[in-house]
Amino acid sequence: MSVQGIILIDLMGLGMILWILNMVRTKKLHIGFAAIWTLAIVGMMLIISVPPLLYLLPVVVGAIFPASALSLLAFVFIFMVLIFFSMQLSIISARQTELIQALALRELAEKEEKEANS
Amino acid sequence: MDPKVLIVIPAHNEEKTITAVITKLRQVAPDYDRVVVNDGSRDRTAEILDQLGEKQLRLIHNLGYGEALQTGLKYGLMRGYDIIVSIDADGQHQPEDVPRLVTALQESGADLVIGSRFCEGHSYNTPIDRRLGQLLFSHLTRILLGQRIYDTSSGFKAMRAAACQTIVNGSFMDFHIESLVQLKLMNFKIIETPVEVREREHGRSMHSIASVFKYPLKTILLTVVAFMDAFLLRRTK
Numbered sequence: 631m632s633v634q635g636i637i638l639i640d641l642m643g644l645g646m647i648l649w650i651l652n653m654v655r656t657k658k659l660h661i662g663f664a665a666i667w668t669l670a671i672v673g674m675m676l677i678i679s680v681p682p683l684l685y686l687l688p689v690v691v692g693a694i695f696p697a698s699a700l701s702l703l704a705f706v707f708i709f710m711v712l713i714f715f716s717m718q719l720s721i722i723s724a725r726q727t728e729l730i731q732a733l734a735l736r737e738l739a740e741k742e743e744k745e746a747n748s
Numbered sequence: 749m750d751p752k753v754l755i756v757i758p759a760h761n762e763e764k765t766i767t768a769v770i771t772k773l774r775q776v777a778p779d780y781d782r783v784v785v786n787d788g789s790r791d792r793t794a795e796i797l798d799q800l801g802e803k804q805l806r807l808i809h810n811l812g813y814g815e816a817l818q819t820g821l822k823y824g825l826m827r828g829y830d831i832i833v834s835i836d837a838d839g840q841h842q843p844e845d846v847p848r849l850v851t852a853l854q855e856s857g858a859d860l861v862i863g864s865r866f867c868e869g870h871s872y873n874t875p876i877d878r879r880l881g882q883l884l885f886s887h888l889t890r891i892l893l894g895q896r897i898y899d900t901s902s903g904f905k906a907m908r909a910a911a912c913q914t915i916v917n918g919s920f921m922d923f924h925i926e927s928l929v930q931l932k933l934m935n936f937k938i939i940e941t942p943v944e945v946r947e948r949e950h951g952r953s954m955h956s957i958a959s960v961f962k963y964p965l966k967t968i969l970l971t972v973v974a975f976m977d978a979f980l981l982r983r984t985k
Contacts, residue, residue, distance in 0.1 A: 727811055731819045734805040735826065738783075742803075 636679050643675040666714070670707055751830035753780040753850055756820030758813055758903075759837035760787040763796055769835070770800055772843040780846070783823055784837065787816035813903070814922045821912045833906045834923075841904045845943045849906040852941045859911040859936040860928075862897065863904030863943035881964055885925045888971070893932045898940055900925040911936050918977050926970035933978035 650667055653659035677683050677700070684696050693699040755773060759766055766784070773782060783803045786794050788810030797804045805819050817834055824832040831850055835841045845863055853861045866882065882901060890896035901924045907915075914934055915927050932938055 726809075727815050730807050730809055730811060731815070731822065734785075734807050734819055735823055738803060738805050738823070 631678060631681075631684065639678050640675050643671045646671050666711065750779070751850075751854070752828065753777075753831045753833065754820075754824040754827070754829040755780050755782045755833045755835060755846060756817060756824060757782065757784045757835055757837045758787055758816035758820060759784050759789065759793055760810060760813075760816070761789045761791045761793060762837040763789075763792040765839035766793055766796055766837050767800065769837055769839055769843060770797075770802055773835075773846065776844050777846045780833070780850075781829070783820055785816040785820045787811060787813070812922075817903075817923055818916060821916050825909060825912055825916065828909075830909055831906060832909070832912050834903060836903045840945050840947070842944055842946070845904070846906075849904070849941060849943075852939065853906045853908065856939050857937065858939040860905060860907045860931060860938045862899055862902050862928075862938065862940045863906075864899035864902055864940035865943065865945050867898040867940045867942050884964070885967065889925065889928065889932075892929060892971075892975075895932065895938070897925075897928055897938065900928060902943075904943055904945075918974065925967055926974045929971050930974035930978050933975065934981065 647668055650659065650664050650671075654661055654664045677687060687703070688694060688696050688699040691699045691702055693702065755777065757766075757769065757773075762769075770782070770784075773780075781803075783805060784797055785805045785807065786797065787807050794804065794806060805823060807816060807819060811819075820834070821832060831853060833846055833849060835843065835846060841863065849861050849863055852858070866886070882899070885900040886896060886898050889900060901922070903923075905923075911931055914931060914936070915923060918927065918930050928938060
């Protein structure tokens with residue numbers, strides 16, 4: 631990859647990391663998610679900025695071209711992130727269900743207690 | 749001593765049928781307690797239940813049939829009921845069958861009695877896609893459990909507290925085949941008793957076109973999960 635290309639990608643990566651940090655600061659992004667995205671961006675910057683890593687990647691994943699290896703890596707990463715987000719959504723949904731049920735049960739218990747006392 | 753019985757009625761937008769169901773239940777099962785799980789209804793269901801003086805568990809959002817029923821089961825377990833009966837609020841089930849289901853549960857020594865639309869030559873007019881699904885899951889129970897359950901998706905059931913506890917703690921969607929598999933693998937006794945079911949006159953069924961594809965897939969996945977749950981629970985015990 632050309633030096634201009636590496637500089638451009640590294641600058642974009644740094645910009646994205648700053649954006650992520652700002653979102654954490656303004657409480658728009660959970661620190662756990664920020665860590666995942668920062669790790670992915672740093673990984674991408676490293677692979678692209680260090681030529682031996684870029685050329686080692688196709689050998690490791692069995693690809694002919696570095697671009698194909700990077701695409702595969704990106705696909706696997708996106709797939710895993712989507713599964714992770716599905717899991718997070720399911721957890722939130724399950725907690726919401728429990729809360730709604732607990733609220734209904736408490737409301738009826740209070741009503742019954744009030745009726746028993748009166 | 750007579751067992752404490754609770755009738756759980758999950759209801760979502762059932763303003764047209766809930767009064768008739770409650771009135772009939774009061775006549776035919778006066779000794780049993782009732783609780784309606786108002787599953788985020790946007791119509792007058794809550795208001796009608798208040799006017800009738802019925803106990804209701806108000807879910808502030810629509811959680812769906814499974815979770816609404818689960819809330820009712822949790823309430824029953826918290827209050828120490830021995831037997832819990834679930835019946836639909838849409839008027840399809842006959843309230844007269846409730847005492848029959850409870851008697852069948854007590855006399856047979858079973859842990860769960862299913863009010864079945866299909867057993868012993870009974871037939872119920874149901875769309876072909878659901879009938880096929882029903883047949884598939886019915887035969888699946890025969891293969892997996894060695895006992896054919898003819899109506900795996902009936903919402904009309906009577907169950908003992910121990911069975912409820914297992915279900916409430918497990919992974920379930922609508923308390924259909926996935927729960928039956930788990931109960932059976934945990935050595936609970938399940939029987940079916942024939943009931944008459946009326947055609948739905950008001951409101952909309954919870955089954956949509958999308959559910960034709962989604963329901964079987966979700967149910968099969970949950971059945972596998974139920975197998976895993978039962979296996980792990982048995983190993984822990």
